[in-house]
Amino acid sequence: MEARALQVDVGKCLGCRACSTVCPAGLIILQDYEGRRTVRFAASCSEDCTLCVPACPEGAITLLPGVRGTTLEVVFDLLPCAACHSPFITTPVLNKLQQELARALGPADLSWLPLCPSCRQAQQGQAMTTWGIG
Amino acid sequence: MSAIIHTELSRCIACHACQVACGREHGGAENIYLPPSADRAVPLVCSQCEPTPCLAVCPPGALRRAGDVVLVDSEKCTGCGLCLWACPFGVIGLATTGRPVHKCNLCLDRLERGSKPACVLTCPARALSYGPYEEAVAPARQRAAAVQVQAVARGEGR
Numbered sequence: 464m465e466a467r468a469l470q471v472d473v474g475k476c477l478g479c480r481a482c483s484t485v486c487p488a489g490l491i492i493l494q495d496y497e498g499r500r501t502v503r504f505a506a507s508c509s510e511d512c513t514l515c516v517p518a519c520p521e522g523a524i525t526l527l528p529g530v531r532g533t534t535l536e537v538v539f540d541l542l543p544c545a546a547c548h549s550p551f552i553t554t555p556v557l558n559k560l561q562q563e564l565a566r567a568l569g570p571a572d573l574s575w576l577p578l579c580p581s582c583r584q585a586q587q588g589q590a591m592t593t594w595g596i597g
Numbered sequence: 598m599s600a601i602i603h604t605e606l607s608r609c610i611a612c613h614a615c616q617v618a619c620g621r622e623h624g625g626a627e628n629i630y631l632p633p634s635a636d637r638a639v640p641l642v643c644s645q646c647e648p649t650p651c652l653a654v655c656p657p658g659a660l661r662r663a664g665d666v667v668l669v670d671s672e673k674c675t676g677c678g679l680c681l682w683a684c685p686f687g688v689i690g691l692a693t694t695g696r697p698v699h700k701c702n703l704c705l706d707r708l709e710r711g712s713k714p715a716c717v718l719t720c721p722a723r724a725l726s727y728g729p730y731e732e733a734v735a736p737a738r739q740r741a742a743a744v745q746v747q748a749v750a751r752g753e754g755r
Binding site for chain 2 (some may be wrong): 479480490517518520556560563579582585587589591
């Protein structure tokens with residue numbers, strides 16, 4: 464397959480896991496380390512697939528034939544959980560969730576959103592214990 | 598009224614049998630959780646919420662509602678994780694391969710065979726039950742009411 468440049472619109476990248484998860488050739492690598500997420504994109508792709516393109520929730524990826532690409536690293540700070548402080552979510556993902564949830568749920572209590580999934584579980588467990596019902 | 602998995606908190610002994618049964622039922626993916634709470638553990642499963650935050654944020658539309666239950670389409674799921682972060686209760690999990698995400702599906706296969714969810718059948722303390730919401734909650738409310746009445750009778754009031 465002719466090599467195509469892997470082009471990423473950095474402004475649109477959420478730092479989610481979609482492209483790195485679907486790429487069958489390991490050309491997109493996501494790494495979380497010390498509170499930061501790095502998504503590393505190879506310069507070009509010679510595989511016979513375009514899975515990353517529709518996988519991206521924001522349409523940030525384009526494959527360009529006949530163009531020479533460059534490797535790219537997109538770095539995000541992982542925001543800490545409001546309860547346990549472990550880094551868990553990127554700002555663009557959090558913003559997107561706030562937007563989509565407001566649209567889908569209308570006025571709703573989203574105070575649980577800055578908590579990581581484990582702390583959300585713990586909070587719900589506490590609430591159920593307080594209410595005395597399951 | 599929709600059917601749910603109901604948890605009787607006073608009976609849960611935190612043995613984790615429900616998690617083992619669930620994992621065995623779903624190829625290793627466990628969809629029931631036991632967050633600690635004060636002096637006990639609370640069995641926690643997907644509430645099959647309506648409106649549905651996870652379904653609302655899923656970019657490829659891999660989550661769909663089928664009656665009482667919200668299901669994951671493993672073909673469509675890209676493993677982006679947005680649903681996981683949109684779940685108010687933190688009860689959506691990610692497979693070790695990154696996709697698909699996994700969540701409680703009320704053991705639909707078992708329900709279709711006239712059986713019950715694996716966790717409900719396995720719990721040795723009978724802390725889990727499955728049935729219509731009103732049927733599940735009514736006995737718990739009666740017990741809670743009885744406790745209140747007894748406290749008032751002893752002069753402890755509320």
